[in-house]
Amino acid sequence: MKKKLLFVGVVFLLLVALVVSCGPAAPTTPTTPTTPTGPTTPTTPTGPTEVKPIELQWAFSFPSVGLVSDCHRELISMLEEALDGRYEFEDYWGGSLLSSMEMLPGLKKGIADIGTSVYS
Secondary structure (H helix, E strand, O other), X not given: OHHHHHHHHHHHHHHHHHHHHOOOOOOOOOOOOOOXXXXXXXXXXXXXXXXXXXXXXXXXXXXXXXXXXXXXXXXHHHHHHHOOOOEEEEEEOOOOOOOOOOHHHHHHHOOOOEEEOXXX
């Protein structure tokens, strides 16, 4: 009985602490004047900057010819389209970057960003 009461009390205190810590922030008063005191320089808007896509290396343990590779090519094109060209995928087929046995350790070491292999 005492353990249940203690457990309920601890849970209640945790809930109260959660509600208090997640409550609205106290209003703050500005410490700097809101009106400019000196001459202001108009800022000129800059045009959109061209962002280079992030290149990801994708290691495959199977050959570049066949049904599986065709499916992966379709997946990659769908990903590039869905990601609006922000990412580009560089394919390494047939274990040219990482073999099946090297795939997981190689991904952990950062040799490739993504890896696809078939384990049996």
